[in-house]
Amino acid sequence: MTEAGREIEKLLALHPKGFDLSLDRITRLLSALGDPHKRLPPVIHVAGTNGKGSVTAFSRAILEAAGLSVHVHTSPHLVNWHERYRLGRKGGRGEFVSDPVLADAVRRVAEANGGEHITVFEILTAVTFLLFAEHPADVAIIEVGLGGRFDATNVIERPAVAVIMPIALDHQAYLGDRVELIAAEKAGIMKKGAPVVIGQQAEDSAREVLVATAERLSCPHAVYGQDFLAYEEFGRMVYQDEFGLFDLPSPRLPGRHQFANAAAAIRAVKATGLPVTERAIERGLVSVEWPGRLQRLTVGALAKAAPASSEIWVDGGHNPGAGMVIAETMATYEERDPRPLFLIIGMINTKDPIGFFDAFRGIAERVFTVPIRASDAGIDPVALASDAMEAGLRAEAVSSVAEALHAIGRLVEEDAVAPRILIGGSLYLVGDVLADNGTPPT
Template sequence: MDQITKILDRLLALHPKEIDLSLGRMHRLLAALDHPEQRLPPAIHIAGTNGKGSVTATMRAILEASGKRCHVYTSPHLVSFNERIRLGSDGKFVSDPLLFDALHRCEEANAGAEITFFEITTAAALLLFAEQPADILLLEVGLGGRLDATNVVDEPLVSIITPVSMDHEKFLGNDLAVIAREKAGIIKHGVPVICAAQEDTALPEITRQAARNRALIQVFGQDFIAQEDQGRMAFQDEEGLIDLPLPVLGGRHQFENAALAIAALKVAHLLPGEATIADGLKHVNWPGRLQPLTHGALLDMCPAGAEVWIDGGHNPGAGISVAQFMGEQEERTPRPLYLIAGMLTTKDPVGYFRPFHGLVRHVGTVPISTTSTGRTPEDLADLARCAGLEATPFQSLDAALADVAACAQQDGEAPRILICGSLYLAGEALARNGMAPD
C-alpha cells in the first residue's frame, strides 16, 4: 500500500459518516492552516446536479487556449484520487509528492478532530491552490452547495448553476425546489450567476437567491443560447452571435454545457476571441462521459465491430440525456443496444433506466468493486425490470460482456454497448481498458 493510499484511508476514518454537510469543521481546519481560502487565484464556482464537469472542462480548454493557467477541482475521480486536483503550474494532475505533503499537513493541522473525508481533502486542495501559481481556479462543488466544503470562497468571479435534478435526496431533500435552494447557496452578494435551463419548480428558487444577493442572473434559453446550425454551433446572447465548432463531447446536452461555459467566461471578462474559443472547444476532454472506446483491452473482449461507450451519469436527468444520445445513434446507425450497468445504493435506478424503455435490447447488471455502497447485481436487475427493461445479473463486467458477445453471435449483428450507471463503474472500465485520465 503506497503513502497516498495509507493517508487517504486514515482521513476516511476521521468521521463516522461519509457525508455530513456543515461548514464549521471546514472553517476550523482552514484557520489552523492560516486560511488558504483567502489566498486563492480568482475563482469560478460551479454547482448543479448534471454537467458540472463538462462545463468545467470546457472552461479549462478555452482558458488554456488563451494562455491562462488553470487550477481545477472536481470530484469524484475515475481511477486515481490525483484526478480531483489539477494544478495550473504545469496543467497536470497533482503529483504524488505534492499531494502527500498537502494531505499530511492537513492531517497534522486537524489533530485527529472529527472531519469528513471530502472536507479534509478539499482543504488540502485549497492549500495547493493557494501555494501553486495559476491565473484562475475552477472550483466544482462536491454535493449541494450551501453547506458544501467548497463554499468557503467568499467572492468568486461568477457562480454557475448547471441543471438541477433529483439526486442525493438523503442529504439534500426529496423535493426539487429544496435541492435547487441548496445548490443556489453558492450565490454570493453582487457576484453574477450563469444558470442552466431548469425545471419549473427549481428556477424560482435560484432566481430568488440571486435577487436576495443582488446578483445579476443570466439563464440559458432566456438570456443566451447555443444550438446547432448547419453543422456548427451558434452561441447567441444580446450582444450578438458567435459561430463555433460543434462540441466534441457527445450528447445534445453539451450545447447547453458549452453555452454555460462561454457565458460564464464572458461575464467574468475572461472570454478570448472567437478563433481562440473555437480552438479551445476542439480540445475539451472530460473522460467517462459518453466516451467512445476506440482501442484497448476491454474493447478487444467485445465482438468484432462492436461500438462501446462509457458514461458515468447516475441519476434520472443523466438517464434522459444519455438515452436521447443513444436514440440519435440508433437513428444514424441501427444496432442492438445493450446496457451494462452498476449503480450505488444512494441512486434511483428506476428513474435512470426509464428513459431507455423501448431502446434497449437487454441490461446486464454488475457489481462495483471499488466501493462498498454499490447495489448487488440482483437488486439492480430487479429495478431495471421495474423500469420495463429486460435484465440479467452478472458477477463481473467480463461476464456481462461475454453474454453480449454470445447474443451478438446468435443474432449476427454487431452490438452497441453502453457501460453506465456510475462514475465508479466508468472508472473501473477505463482502468480495465488501459485508458486512465490524464
C-alpha cells in the same frame, strides 16, 4: 498504491465516511492552515445535479486555449485521487498534481486538523485550497461536491462567477425531495453582488428559485434561454447572448445536451472578465476532454473482450435526469447507425435505479447488471436486474463487466450487426472499467 493514496487511506480509516454538511469544521481547519481559500486566483464555482463536470471541462478548455493557467478541482475521481487536483500551467495544459506534492499536502492538512472530528471530503477540500493557494495560476475552477450551501467548497467568499447547472432529484436524503428545495441548496454558492450563470433547467420551479436568489443577493445573472442560448445549425453551434452571436464548431463532447453545457461555460468565462477571444472559444470546444462521460472506448483490454467491431461507451451518469440525456444520445446514434444497444449497469444504493432504467425503455435490447468493486454501497446485481425488469427491460445479473461482454458476444451472431454497448450507472463502475481497460484519465 501511491504515496498519496496511502495517506488518504489512513484518513479513511480514522474519519467517518459519507457527508456531514456543515461549514464549521472546514472553516476551523482552514484557519489552522492560514486561510488558503482567501489567497486563490479568481474562482469559477460550479454547482448542479447534472452537467457541472461538462461545464467545468468546457471552461477549462476555453481558458487554456486563451493561454491562461487553470487550476481545476473535481470530485469524485475515477481511478486515482490525483484526478481531483489539476494544477494550471501557463500557456499549456494543466496537469494532475504529482504524487509527492499531493502526499505532502494531505499530511500537512491532517496534521493541522489535529485529530478533530471531520469528514475525509472536508480534508480533501482543504487540500484543494492549500494546493491552489501555493501554486500560482490565472484562474481556478472549483466544482461543488454535494449541494452547495453547506458543501465544504462554499467557504469561497466572492467567486468571479457562480454557475448553477441543471437541477434534478438526487441525494434527496441530504438536499430535499423536491427540485425547488434542491435548487435552494445549490443556490447557496451565490454571494452578494457576484455574477451568476444559470444553466438550462428542465424544471421551471428550479429556475425560479435560482433567479429569485440571485435577485435577492443583487447578483448580476444570466439565464439560459433568456439571456444566452446555443443551438445547432448546419453541423455547427450558434451561441448568442446580449453581447452578440458566435458561429462556432460543434462541441467535441457528444450529445445534444452539450450545446447547452458549452453555452453555460462560454457565458461563465465571459462573466469573469478574463481575456478570452472567440478564437479561444473555438479551440476550447474542439479540444475539450471529460473522461467517463460518454467516453468511447476504442482500445484496451475490455475493448478487446467485446464482440468484434462493437461500439463501446462509458458514462457515469446515475440519476433519472442523466439517464434521459444518455438515452437520448444513444437514440440519436441509433438513427444514424442502427445497432442493437446493450447496457452494462452497476449502481449504488442512494440512487433511483427504476427512474434511470425507465429512460431506456424501447431502445435497449438487454441489460446486464454488475457489482461495483470500488464501493461497499453497491446494489446487488440480482436486485438491480429486478429494478431494470420493473422498468420494462430484459435484464440479467452477472458477476463482472468482462462476463457481460462475453454474454453479449454469445447473443450476437457472427454475421449480425455489431452491437452498441453502454457501460455506466455509477462513476465508481466507470472508474473500475477505465482501470481494467488500461485507459485511466490523464
